[in-house]
Amino acid sequence: MVTATTTAPTKTPHRGSDVDVVLSACGITKSFDGNAVLRGVDITLGRGQCVLLTGENGSGKTSLINILTGNLQPDQGEITYSIGDEPTTFTFPRGWWQELNPWNHFRPEFVARAGVGRSWQDVRLFGSLSLRDNLAIATPDQRSESPLRSLFGSHAKSEHTSTVLDELGLVDRDDSSADKISLGQSKRVAIARAIQAGAKVLFLDEPLAGLDQQGIQDVLVYLRRLIQQHRVTLVIVEHLFNQHHLLPIVTHRWSLADGICDIAECDEQTRRSSQPISSTREAWIEALIGEGDEVVEETLVRSATLTRIRTADSTFDAPRPALQITDLVVNVGARQVIGVGEDGSTSPLSLTLMPGEIGILQAPNGWGKTTLLNAIIGAIPIEQGSITIDGQQTIATESEDARASSVSCITASSALFPDLTLKETASLAGVALPEMFRGREKRKCSTLSGGERQRLALALSKSNSLNIYDEPLNGLDDGKSFIETCKQMTSQGNAVLILVPQKPI
Amino acid sequence: MNYLLHLIVYFDIYLIVALSLNLVVGYAGLLTLAHAGYYAVGAYAYALLSVNLDWGFVPAVAVGILVSAALSLAVSLCSWRLKGDFFVLASLAVQALIFSALYNWHSVDAPLGSLRNLTNGPFGIVGIHRPSLFGYSIVSPIAMAAFASVVAALCALVVWRLSDSSWGRVLVAMREDELAARGLGKNTRLLKVQVFAISSGLVAIAGALYASHVRYLDPTSATLDESILMLSMVVVGGVGNFRGPFVGAAILVGLPELLRFLSLPDAQAANLRMLIYGLMLILMMHFRPQGVAGEYRVE
Numbered sequence: 001m002v003t004a005t006t007t008a009p010t011k012t013p014h015r016g017s018d019v020d021v022v023l024s025a026c027g028i029t030k031s032f033d034g035n036a037v038l039r040g041v042d043i044t045l046g047r048g049q050c051v052l053l054t055g056e057n058g059s060g061k062t063s064l065i066n067i068l069t070g071n072l073q074p075d076q077g078e079i080t081y082s083i084g085d086e087p088t089t090f091t092f093p094r095g096w097w098q099e100l101n102p103w104n105h106f107r108p109e110f111v112a113r114a115g116v117g118r119s120w121q122d123v124r125l126f127g128s129l130s131l132r133d134n135l136a137i138a139t140p141d142q143r144s145e146s147p148l149r150s151l152f153g154s155h156a157k158s159e160h161t162s163t164v165l166d167e168l169g170l171v172d173r174d175d176s177s178a179d180k181i182s183l184g185q186s187k188r189v190a191i192a193r194a195i196q197a198g199a200k201v202l203f204l205d206e207p208l209a210g211l212d213q214q215g216i217q218d219v220l221v222y223l224r225r226l227i228q229q230h231r232v233t234l235v236i237v238e239h240l241f242n243q244h245h246l247l248p249i250v251t252h253r254w255s256l257a258d259g260i261c262d263i264a265e266c267d268e269q270t271r272r273s274s275q276p277i278s279s280t281r282e283a284w285i286e287a288l289i290g291e292g293d294e295v296v297e298e299t300l301v302r303s304a305t306l307t308r309i310r311t312a313d314s315t316f317d318a319p320r321p322a323l324q325i326t327d328l329v330v331n332v333g334a335r336q337v338i339g340v341g342e343d344g345s346t347s348p349l350s351l352t353l354m355p356g357e358i359g360i361l362q363a364p365n366g367w368g369k370t371t372l373l374n375a376i377i378g379a380i381p382i383e384q385g386s387i388t389i390d391g392q393q394t395i396a397t398e399s400e401d402a403r404a405s406s407v408s409c410i411t412a413s414s415a416l417f418p419d420l421t422l423k424e425t426a427s428l429a430g431v432a433l434p435e436m437f438r439g440r441e442k443r444k445c446s447t448l449s450g451g452e453r454q455r456l457a458l459a460l461s462k463s464n465s466l467n468i469y470d471e472p473l474n475g476l477d478d479g480k481s482f483i484e485t486c487k488q489m490t491s492q493g494n495a496v497l498i499l500v501p502q503k504p505i
Numbered sequence: 506m507n508y509l510l511h512l513i514v515y516f517d518i519y520l521i522v523a524l525s526l527n528l529v530v531g532y533a534g535l536l537t538l539a540h541a542g543y544y545a546v547g548a549y550a551y552a553l554l555s556v557n558l559d560w561g562f563v564p565a566v567a568v569g570i571l572v573s574a575a576l577s578l579a580v581s582l583c584s585w586r587l588k589g590d591f592f593v594l595a596s597l598a599v600q601a602l603i604f605s606a607l608y609n610w611h612s613v614d615a616p617l618g619s620l621r622n623l624t625n626g627p628f629g630i631v632g633i634h635r636p637s638l639f640g641y642s643i644v645s646p647i648a649m650a651a652f653a654s655v656v657a658a659l660c661a662l663v664v665w666r667l668s669d670s671s672w673g674r675v676l677v678a679m680r681e682d683e684l685a686a687r688g689l690g691k692n693t694r695l696l697k698v699q700v701f702a703i704s705s706g707l708v709a710i711a712g713a714l715y716a717s718h719v720r721y722l723d724p725t726s727a728t729l730d731e732s733i734l735m736l737s738m739v740v741v742g743g744v745g746n747f748r749g750p751f752v753g754a755a756i757l758v759g760l761p762e763l764l765r766f767l768s769l770p771d772a773q774a775a776n777l778r779m780l781i782y783g784l785m786l787i788l789m790m791h792f793r794p795q796g797v798a799g800e801y802r803v804e
Contacts, residue, residue: 069688112690126681128745129674137678138689142671147699150670151663197689 019046021082022201022233023068023116028077029259030063032447035440037063038074039259045201050227050249051235052266055256057451057476061237064256065203068235069118070111083115083200113140117199119190121206121450127179131170131189134178135161138197164192169218183365184215188222195226201233202226208242209474212364212502216245224249241284241473284479288358288486301347302340303502304363311356311490320391322466322495323353323376327385330368330375337368338375339384348385355465358486358496369499370411373470376497377407390465409468410457418446422456429460451476458482463489468497510646514718516758517650517657518711523738523750524664525707530736531744531799532668533700534680537596538732539580540708542603545727546573547709548716549607549624555634555717557618562636566713573709574702576603581701585694600732607724629723636717653714660707665747667703676700677745737782741789743799752798757782 023045030038037060045051055061066072068079073092080089090106098104126134139160144150162174168188170181178186187207194202207223208216226232227249235254238246247266255262285307289295294310327348329339341347349372353359363369374380376387386393390406416425423441426433433441437456448456454476461467467489473479486496526540550569554560560568579602583595611626624630636643636652643652667673678686679693687693716722725731734757742753761778769777789796 071684071688108684108687109690109692112688118688120685124682124685126678126685128681129677133674137671137674137686137691140690144670145672145675147667147670147672147703150672151666153670193689 019044019049021045022047023079023081023083025068025079026077028064028067028074028079030060030067030072030074032063033443036259038067041077041256041259041261043254043261043263045233045235047200047233048227048231049233049251050223050246051233051252051254052243052246052250053235053237053254053256054240054243057455058449059256060259060449061256062205062449064261065118065205065235065237068111069116069203070106070108073106081111081114081116081201088114112197112199115198115200116203117194117197117201118203119187119194119205119207121209123183123186123190125178125186125190125193127177129178130175131165131178131181132161132174134189135164135193135196138193140198161196164196165189168192168222182215184211184218187211187215187219191219191222191226195230195232199232202235204234204236206238206242206474207236208238208245210365210471210501215365215501216242220245220249239473239476241479284473284483285360287479287483288360290487298351300351300361300363301349302342302364302367304361304367305502306351307360307362308353309358309360310354311358311487321352321388322355322357322390323351323359323497324388325349325351325376325385326388328372328375328382328387329384330371330380331383332371332380336383337371350385353466353495353497355493355495356490358490358498360498360500362500362502364502369501370470373409373411373468373499376466376468377409406465407468408462408464408466409470410461410472411470416445416448416453416457418444420445422448425456426460429462431460431462434459450474455481458485461485463492463494466495466497468499470499471501472498473500507646510650512758512762513650514653514714516754517653518714518718519735519738519754519758520657520750521660521711521714522708522735523742523754524661525704525711526735526739527744527750528664528667528676528700528707529704530739531746531749532673532676532680533697535584535697535700536593536736537580537701538593538729538736539596539600539603540704540735541727541729541731542600543573543577543705544708544712544715544731544735545603545607545722545724546576546705547712548722548726549630549712550709551713552630552633552716552722553618553623556630556632559634561640562638562713562717566710569709569713570706573712574706577701577705578698581698584697584701597729600727600729604724604727604729607727624724627723629721630716631721633716633720633722635720636714649718653718656710656714660710663707668747672696672699734782737786740796741785743796745795745799749796749799753796756785756797760785 021044024043026042028038028041029036041064053061053064063072067074073094076092078089078091080087094106104110126137129137144153165171165174168185170176170185170189173181178189181189191202191204191207207219211219223234227234236246236250250266253264253266255264289309290311292312296308296310298306298308300306327350329346329348330337336346339346339348351359361369361372371380375382376389392406417428420428421442421444422433422437425445434456445453445456454472454474458472458481469482472482476482486498489496522540522544526537529535529537529540547566547569550572551562551565554565554568579599580596583599584592587595607624608626610623611628612621615622617625617630634642635649643649675686675691675696678691679696683693712726715726738753738757739750740753741756742751743749760781764774764778767774
């Protein structure tokens with residue numbers, strides 16, 4: 001147990017009601033390179049609450065989560081964790097002498113032991129360990145975690161983990177490797193792992209990101225059970241497009257703007273009024289459709305759909321399509337990924353995209369969207385069929401020149417060079433730095449928030465004959481900039497292919 | 506026959522080395538180049554205590570383990586903040602420090618083992634006692650081979666128990682994603698101190714076995730070449746599981762011996778051996794980066 005300053009457990013009045021406060025922070029400030037991100041944030045969190053943390057890109061959502069989970073030290077302020085019997089208070093700035101005490105550090109492991117857990121957007125399960133071990137590891141204070149005891153004690157396998165996995169719908173999957181389950185399952189295992197570690201307050205970073213309809217439902221059912229049965233307190237950061245899924249369980253909303261956090265209770269009326277803001281995926285597709293555009297819905301194999309938006313700039317009498325995929329079958333290792341039918345039989349994929357057209361491919365997780373992207377850019381060999389881009393057939397090759405000529409693509413992780421400054425990144429891409437990043441030219445890309453990184457990647461992408469975006473709306477607070485980018489590209493007669501997970505409408 | 510028994514002793518020594526290094530490199534994912542330094546610390550501790558104070562094998566090795574484990578703080582504290590290439594460089598510095606200490610800690614006019622002449626520098630220590638247990642000295646080659654095998658088996662048992670425990674699993678978790686492990690409340694700093702102390706303690710036993718078998722010791726046991734040889738053993742055999750070190754030790758002890766049968770002149774054989782080590786490492790990196798029997802790829 002961390003012992004910093006301890007005081008008697010308190011019941012703090014919160015908005016007129018008696019709330020059992022589990023976490024409180026006051027006067028939290030944080031600056032990066034002189035830019036103030038948080039300017040005195042005050043929050044209190046009551047047991048069993050479910051908070052939705054909202055704010056624009058760069059408003060400091062991730063910084064606040066990092067601070068409250070011990071991953072980042074604030075410049076000033078005070079944080080009190082009152083989850084167990086003994087409340088623990090950390091006051092900032094901390095003196096150097098406090099760092100000399102090995103049992104009183106403001107670090108993630110100490111905050112976790114005080115009962116605060118978190119999940120990451122990119123899941124972070126231990127890939128080479130089995131699911132059982134992923135959960136068993138998390139159990140705090142195990143006897144055989146001391147090397148001396150592990151030499152002489154028994155190494156009994158935990159039966160409890162099997163029960164937890166059964167509850168998550170992973171019956172008899174104890175020995176499966178953690179990198180062999182679906183994204184939805186791994187997100188639930190990651191949350192269960194934090195609970196297993198003793199977390200009573202859980203910070204979740206985009207728990208619904210990248211999930212299809214079934215995945216979202218499964219995660220929501222699990223979160224609801226955590227709140228109702230285990231009285232777990234949740235703080236969730238979620239993409240605008242997914243927020244409406246969470247509204248039925250959300251009790252409070254923290255809104256971050258200009259470095260200040262505004263706390264509001266989320267009653268039935270707020271939920272109803274919030275509904276229109278939290279638009280569904282369809283809304284951004286609607287926004288992509290301009291006046292006079294023609295929309296064609298095509299159904300592909302295994303419940304995937306291709307929405308083709310034929311803009312006024314689409315040229316159907318063009319001598320060659322921007323992208324033509326004919327009878328495509330792609331294998332990854334021994335497994336057939338693209339070109340599999342409903343019943344597992346071979347059903348080759350064919351699709352065409354004309355210049356000036358926007359294609360939105362919505363498919364369930366595990367359908368093979370990223371594999372398709374890799375096949376199009378020639379990063380992996382194809383088994384059967386052909387892919388033609390702007391009249392030229394793609395051949396899998398390790399030569400960058402061969403494939404880079406007429407395709408540009410932004411992958412789901414918006415890979416920027418973390419150690420380059422914004423100015424260097426822009427000059428490497430050969431374009432001017434966008435307006436919103438002016439004044440921050442000397443900052444490194446690694447200091448940007450997830451949403452800002454995605455915005456920068458989008459702004460720096462060059463318009464080519466074919467432009468592919470894998471989950472481009474991840475981390476963006478609104479899709480406006482992306483929609484503008486797409487429209488600009490089609491107006492130049494270029495084609496856009498967008499790959500997104502299938503969502504409930 | 507004696508030749509074969511001698512090989513068995515060498516295999517046992519290198520097995521302990523590979524098993525201990527695998528804990529750090531394979532399970533914890535921390536690439537260290539200072540292992541030969543701790544091996545030499547164990548060897549010197551045994552040599553000095555047996556030559557100067559006539560201590561038996563067990564108490565002398567116990568002191569070697571303690572000194573080596575205490576000195577391991579030099580690398581484990583570096584691993585708190587340094588990662589990847591920077592940690593490798595820090596471990597290289599520790600290796601150079603230990604070698605310099607062993608090489609320079611001598612004075613011609615002071616007796617061996619005194620504060621002014623602790624190691625006898627480049628002249629080394631001669632006449633190191635054979636291992637003695639409960640007053641009996643292990644003299645015959647067959648007894649030495651059996652003794653070394655028992656010690657190696659005990660060390661293997663310790664490593665197997667550790668790697669199969671929750672402690673071993675947390676090590677793997679730290680290797681996979683340290684931040685996620687910390688987020689689950691695992692004190693990775695303490696874990697690093699523990700794994701380096703255990704690994705350095707174990708390799709000190711191997712050093713003591715070597716000193717008692719060869720009966721002569723000089724600072725060349727602590728050179729960077731030795732550390733690289735130890736690392737090659739682990740990388741070639743395969744890291745991150747229990748069987749890799751057995752394969753690595755067998756290959757790197759067995760291979761030079763095969764060259765003996767080619768009746769090459771000594772000067773050529775030594776060069777050829779280094780050439781084959783180098784070639785093996787390059788081929789392994791290209792075709793099987795996880796080693797012959799390993800499951801985790803050293804980055």
